[in-house]
Amino acid sequence: MFSDSNDPYAQGNTLRPSEQQRLDEANQLYEDGKAGQAAPLFARIAEVLTANRQAQRAANLHAQAAQAYAAGSDESAALTQARSALNLFLKLNVEKRTHYFYTSIRKELTRQGMDQAAEALTKEFAARVSPPAPAALSAAARLPANCPQCGAPVRISDAQGLDVSKVECAYCGTPIRPLI
């Protein structure tokens, strides 16, 4: 497991204000449906985070860049970013996160008609990405559909992957635990 300093939830913000602004801008563009414009910004911030030795955040940003490039119809850039994300996730040994991204990016690439990129990832990574332990999957399946505190629907975010120990209500922050 990682020490607290590597936990993305415990990290302080290591981006400079100009870089943080670029990240905010990228998130805004992405939310506005301008994925193609957001993608190179995500990719650039991933490079900055790599240089700052923030591997976990860098991997997440590469993953976001891959999703954005896929949505923005740039197959070869999507593949490059997906490779960077997967190689970093594998190096960090975050198995559930790796598997979650591996599955979701191939699904998205296929949905976008980018079959060659999806197949390339399968060829390169299938043997290296181990599926999450059945215990983790069944724990995820046992999460309540709604927050016990405020009733909001429970969503497992991309960043949380299938790590049920880190699921919180997106609205009120109440930790969500699997039902017994």
Ligand SMILES: [Zn+2]
């Ligand atoms: Zn709640």
